[in-house]
Amino acid sequence: MFKSTILYSVIAVILTVLVCFIISTLLPGIERKYVHARIQQRIGPPVTSPGIMAPIKFLFKENVEVSSPVPGLYKALPIVCFIVVLCVLIALTPYSFAIPALSSLVAIVGFLKVEEICYVLMGALSKSVMSVKMPFPDVVKGAAHLNTTRSFIEDISARRSLRMITYGSFPLYLALFAPVTAARSIFLQDIVQYQHVHGPFLFTISGGIAAIVFFIGYMIVLNEYPFSIIKAKCDVIEGPYMEYAAKYRSIIFITRGFLMFTLGALFSVLFIGIPPNILSPSILINIVVTLIFVLMMGIFSAFTPVFTNRQLLPSILGATLLGILAIVLGLL
Amino acid sequence: MDEKVPRSNIIETEIPLGTVHPAALEPYRVRLFVEDEIVQEAEITIGVNHRGIERIMEGLPVEKANSLTEKICGICSNSHVWNSCRTAEIGLDIEIPERARYIRVIMGELERLHSHFLYLAHGCETVAHETFSMRVFYLREIVMELLAMIGGNRVQYGCSVLGGVRPRCDLDEAKLERLKTDMDKIEEGLNGFAQRFLADSILISRVTGVGVIPQKQAIKLAVTGPTLRATGVARDLRTTMFEYDDFDYNIITQADGDVKSNLLMRVLESFESIKIIRQAIANLPEGSLVNRDWEMFDTDIIESYIEVPRGTLYHSYALESGRVRHCIIRTPSMANIGAMQYACIGDHITDAQLSIVQCDPCFTCTDRAIEIIRR
Amino acid sequence: MGIKSFSRARAIHIMLVYTGGCNGCDIEIVNAVLSPRFDAEQYKVFLTWNPREADVLVVTGPVTHLNRKPLEAIYEAIPEPKLVVAAGSCALMGGVYKNIHGDIPSEEIEGPVENVIPVAAKVPGCAVRPQDVLAGVVSLLPTLLNAD
Numbered sequence: 001m002f003k004s005t006i007l008y009s010v011i012a013v014i015l016t017v018l019v020c021f022i023i024s025t026l027l028p029g030i031e032r033k034y035v036h037a038r039i040q041q042r043i044g045p046p047v048t049s050p051g052i053m054a055p056i057k058f059l060f061k062e063n064v065e066v067s068s069p070v071p072g073l074y075k076a077l078p079i080v081c082f083i084v085v086l087c088v089l090i091a092l093t094p095y096s097f098a099i100p101a102l103s104s105l106v107a108i109v110g111f112l113k114v115e116e117i118c119y120v121l122m123g124a125l126s127k128s129v130m131s132v133k134m135p136f137p138d139v140v141k142g143a144a145h146l147n148t149t150r151s152f153i154e155d156i157s158a159r160r161s162l163r164m165i166t167y168g169s170f171p172l173y174l175a176l177f178a179p180v181t182a183a184r185s186i187f188l189q190d191i192v193q194y195q196h197v198h199g200p201f202l203f204t205i206s207g208g209i210a211a212i213v214f215f216i217g218y219m220i221v222l223n224e225y226p227f228s229i230i231k232a233k234c235d236v237i238e239g240p241y242m243e244y245a246a247k248y249r250s251i252i253f254i255t256r257g258f259l260m261f262t263l264g265a266l267f268s269v270l271f272i273g274i275p276p277n278i279l280s281p282s283i284l285i286n287i288v289v290t291l292i293f294v295l296m297m298g299i300f301s302a303f304t305p306v307f308t309n310r311q312l313l314p315s316i317l318g319a320t321l322l323g324i325l326a327i328v329l330g331l332l
Numbered sequence: 333m334d335e336k337v338p339r340s341n342i343i344e345t346e347i348p349l350g351t352v353h354p355a356a357l358e359p360y361r362v363r364l365f366v367e368d369e370i371v372q373e374a375e376i377t378i379g380v381n382h383r384g385i386e387r388i389m390e391g392l393p394v395e396k397a398n399s400l401t402e403k404i405c406g407i408c409s410n411s412h413v414w415n416s417c418r419t420a421e422i423g424l425d426i427e428i429p430e431r432a433r434y435i436r437v438i439m440g441e442l443e444r445l446h447s448h449f450l451y452l453a454h455g456c457e458t459v460a461h462e463t464f465s466m467r468v469f470y471l472r473e474i475v476m477e478l479l480a481m482i483g484g485n486r487v488q489y490g491c492s493v494l495g496g497v498r499p500r501c502d503l504d505e506a507k508l509e510r511l512k513t514d515m516d517k518i519e520e521g522l523n524g525f526a527q528r529f530l531a532d533s534i535l536i537s538r539v540t541g542v543g544v545i546p547q548k549q550a551i552k553l554a555v556t557g558p559t560l561r562a563t564g565v566a567r568d569l570r571t572t573m574f575e576y577d578d579f580d581y582n583i584i585t586q587a588d589g590d591v592k593s594n595l596l597m598r599v600l601e602s603f604e605s606i607k608i609i610r611q612a613i614a615n616l617p618e619g620s621l622v623n624r625d626w627e628m629f630d631t632d633i634i635e636s637y638i639e640v641p642r643g644t645l646y647h648s649y650a651l652e653s654g655r656v657r658h659c660i661i662r663t664p665s666m667a668n669i670g671a672m673q674y675a676c677i678g679d680h681i682t683d684a685q686l687s688i689v690q691c692d693p694c695f696t697c698t699d700r701a702i703e704i705i706r707r
Numbered sequence: 708m709g710i711k712s713f714s715r716a717r718a719i720h721i722m723l724v725y726t727g728g729c730n731g732c733d734i735e736i737v738n739a740v741l742s743p744r745f746d747a748e749q750y751k752v753f754l755t756w757n758p759r760e761a762d763v764l765v766v767t768g769p770v771t772h773l774n775r776k777p778l779e780a781i782y783e784a785i786p787e788p789k790l791v792v793a794a795g796s797c798a799l800m801g802g803v804y805k806n807i808h809g810d811i812p813s814e815e816i817e818g819p820v821e822n823v824i825p826v827a828a829k830v831p832g833c834a835v836r837p838q839d840v841l842a843g844v845v846s847l848l849p850t851l852l853n854a855d
Contacts, residue, residue, distance in 0.1 A: 036462070036463075039463055040462065040463050040466040040467070041466070041467070041470065042466065130352070130353070131347065131348050131349060132348055134348070134350070134351060134352075134361075136348075136350070136351055136361050136377075136380075138348060138361050138363060138375075138377050143363075143375065143377070144363070144365070144373065144375045145343060145346065145365055145373070145375075148343055148345060148346040148365060149344075149345045149346065150345065150346045150347075150348065151345040151346065151347050152347075153347060153349070155345075156347065156369065156681060159369070160369075225460055226460075226534070228460075229682065232460060232682050233354050233355070233460055234354065234355040234458045234459070234460060234682055234685045234686065235349070235355070235681050235682050235684065235685060237353070237354055302462065302463045303461075303463060303532070303534075304461070304534050304535075305456075305459035305460050305461040305534065305535050305538045306459065306460035306682065307538070308538075308680040308682045308683060309369070309680060310680070311534075311537065311538060
């Protein structure tokens, strides 16, 4: 009996993850075609191109030697990122509520932190051809400052991601802990049960404010414009991802869509109280919530330029204060 | 406004960008010397697209040399042909028919529109505001079609020949009608863009106070063109050119010299260009297109300055038995490189390319006569 | 058509390298891919600035002396299968800059692009028209799809 329950749960989790994964591959395409392209008055790419076809294409490319001081670690990082996102999604399914260590907010925050640390390592280990290594005679007689240390553009983006760890992702974590104040527990099971009894946390004052903070944090964690300073096109081109080619790049592409879905699912668990479960029709709500998030993010990012520290600090500070307000209101 | 001083003593690291970079539309190398992500000094290395046009022009028949100047730059190609012809016309005392003069002005102003729109689109692209950039590109497409209609090509559309304009560039009724309606379309689109741009407080806060060039410094660095006018100096060579005598237009200036005033400067100047084109369409005189009644003789070195979209363009050569001698071309970006390096100082690295872009660089124009020493 | 060719036909990343032309081709190509008028993304062509991501390298300009090594470095950074489109008459035969004064070639110009890296498609024009660039990239499709 016990054995069959476990087997049944494992199959349900795998099915849930699979369905979520398939939907998540469509998300970048939806953002690109139905939001960005519509706003920019053009037709845009097919929905499947950015999220599904591009990763498959990269799978069949030659696996080039990456230029990095530690190629092994550098190549392992996208896989780590993917596994981390997978773990977060598994932790959100109702079957894992039986394992309290996995299905608590502390574990989820920990997983997301690993993801952010991966960006720092990626940036620090990538040595792309586009900056210092470009064979161009610029340090020559007559040039200014001949003996400075020379940095790759990825080094800047590694530093920026370090900063984002220290203060950038604050709003998201504050928003994650807002429902805790209502449910008085950090375990997802208790949060979901509390909302089954008292109605969705989203529709309280504290929950409403926390949802806004969550959305800002969502954009920061996804590095979408305007918070995409670690991969701003106007200086660091693609930042940490510069050197990934072939299948590693395809994992990067997939992880991004998957993270979009996972964070959307996280929102529906914490603020609406509906965990993603393939065996219940409520998974449709998860999908709808995720789509709303993607559409909102697309609209927001299409109308904003990239922020530098001058705008980033006040906006993150404002979001953090809002998050604190939400928590205080929840505690009262 | 305080003068920004390069602080070379606290450089932490150097970040080279280029020669291929998304924020730059042409090959050049820029080395940014930074301290804590703030640029303390910048060095732009050009010479990457040096092709030696002046050397090629040397000894060519003047008609051939004129058409070669078109290939100096893909953005202001018409201005180069215009000024090159103008140089010879000054030297040989060639009278240009009224109609040809008007058509040249129309082409010049259309080119100013397309160059300014490119600047706006590229500027918005550099602050990563894709939507605005796309909208300006869409507007620019109308101008490109007009240029293709008159000049026959989307990019190298120069219309001047010695003594007038090419017969292909004549404007008949249908073309004038299309010009007229398209000017309305452009004005409407530009109005919409300007309103949205000014109402977008996020974008405005992003570009205000970035890449400041104080007026004093701009004069010291001999900055030309809209970049100079954006610092508050009302200096426009169009006022000294006889071609523009018949037209009524304002010289736009802005006060601050930062990216915002530069962007606004381009928008407001585009409105003035539309005004000039409308006047030219309304008063387009009848007559011949080209004056072939002139004689070739040897001349001393002739000089001609005109105002092109990006600043002051200088052409100079002597004629010797119908061939070009001692050719010198000085383009606006040459003077503005100092300003580009200066504008970067004190800004975030993300703004560095924006500060360079705000001076409207055109290094393909600029790279010609610099001698490259091979090692 | 296998999944390999199928996916390749639906996501083509092109990278633009300018090697010292007159700027006209560069702007036309960026214009072709970026502006809503031509919008290459509807034909599944995406513009990228990272050589590791690119499939097709579009080269403009006559390859000046200082640009030879950067061009080679970028070409080497692109993973196989990769193809090069030479766009514009400068990239095809050196343009007006290469063949000066009859037989005397200019020393500044290393091009045409063929002399530096292998070229798969040539797009003529001075400057190239956006439609032609798209046609050039599309003409490469059979080669790209059937590559290993």
